[in-house]
Amino acid sequence: MRFNKFGHDSSIKFDFVKKARYFFIFSIAITVLGIASLGIFGMHYGVDFRSGSSVDISVKKDMSGQKEAIEKYLADNDFGKPNLTVGSSRVTIRFDDVLDPAKEKELKAGFAENFDKDASAEVNTVDVEIAKELERNALIAMLVASIGIMLYVSIRFEWRFALAAIVSLVHDAFIVISVFSIFQLEVNLPFIVAVLTIIGYSINDTIVIFDRVRENLRFSKIKKPADLDDLVNASVGQTLVRSINTVLTVVVAAVCLLIFGSEAIKLFSLAILIGLVSGAYSSIFIASPLWLVLKKKQKPKTAVKTPAAS
Template identity: 35%
Template sequence: MEFFKYTKTFNFMGKSKLAMILSVVLVLASYALLATKGLNYGVDFAGGTIVQVKYDTTAPIDAMREKLKGNELFNNASITEFGAVDEVVIRMKSTTGDVTVDVGDVTREALKGTGNYEIRRVDIVGPTVGAELKEKGIMSLLLAMIGILIYVAFRFEWRFAVASIVALIHDISIALGAITLVGLDVNLDVLAALLTILGYSLNDTIIVFDRIREGVTSSKNTDLTEIINESITRTLARTTLTSLTTFFVVFTLFMFGGEIIHAFAFTLLVGVVVGTYSSIFVASPILLWFGFDVKGYHVKLAAKSQREAEKQRMRDQYESGIM
């Protein structure tokens, strides 16, 4: 079903240089933020302790700070609101080495006299475990990209594979820059969002590449620019509907999902927008810059068809007893 029908081919590649300039600026700005400000690793990767406390009225943050000063476990602890004025999280970079000590009980005892409250969550991650999680998280991103490179190279051609990887690096870089800019904690949920962005962006890119390959294979036109413009135009309705529906769902999670899913939803919001953009204005122009030869591709297809026909002829002769 087509909700949008286009009677003309849009000149996307005519805007590719301007789009690439914008992409380079955004990627370089992201790297600058990562180099100067750096990622704010959360408890999952940096190690530490998180205690979530909910009051029946507005949380007395100042009184809580005063109460916690008397306990060494809470040295340099930060207390911030967690989605509402009556709920806070206490973040500590340290962990207790005594397994017999219940951090929840210690917090409950330390906060006596600050009002009616309940300890809703206690998360403890040791520094060794945090470092291991961070290492495995980075490795998962790298392995995902290597797998994508092999898959696309096998399914299409090496130029398509390189274009896909460049687009994915572009998307992840800008997403990390946005996370750094707003100061989100990088935890396992953000890593999950980054891996989701890889899958979403790749799927969008593969749809466009399938159309381009179809155009290259079936069209008598040998102008790659025109083929790409026509292919993107033909997939524009699908891209628009997919991106908008995904965006609205993720935006709903971002607005109403609560603080605990805030970082995940924000990262996905950035990824949906940037991934849709990169499929059109990053991955496709790279095919042009790498000098993809339509005529040469036709020659390869003809040679491949000839080899397959020859194999089939020899197979038929063998089965008929001629050979």
């Protein structure tokens, strides 16, 4: 085991600081692509954030190969072309318009007659005002979470750490939003829960690295900018194995949910999976190098001159 001047294992040799510009460029490119996608395509909001009806049908038989037949049935019976998700034991139909009681009854009876007589359906309806309120509350929740995290990091560390942490969090959340916008995946309340979970996970990983940076900063003698570079490289290297192991354990759980979970939580699992990878990436390659950029812009403290003895 080799130890560096900070007194910790230095077996991991990678210049995170020198390569930081490439990671910054990559993240900026993804951000620009996401902004372009949001401007052109927007988000594919589910029934939670727009008026309409969502019909969740639990079936006893495997329906995974019946999607085209269900679409034909809906079109032939004047139900239009709603968003349809078909799984082995669950069928979800999302209508842009609110279904009246007569249509609800017709849909339930028709599905039981044509596909599964033992099927049970649950209809959830959201009107325009509720949809707007949910969207507003979701944005407020994310804003409050970000402000709370920034205040916490500012108190525990300093404002440079806080700013770098918030940029990292926004980066992670925006990566998930961009992917859902580009591929037009449905955005609903579980998606908001996933984003808030990602924010909490990402800041935890970032705080671990920042804590090591602060510890090394406390016991080191910084005489030139290159010393700060070495400090950040050493700090990230010392926590890298821990960060990778942590994200891998959670990724395994998220992948299992994505593969074996029901249709209702697949998009939630996908958002969590994307956010976990993005969170680990930003904590290692974005947050600490960004703090270093801010730290190097700090004005050096000037020594107080004492008057010469006469």
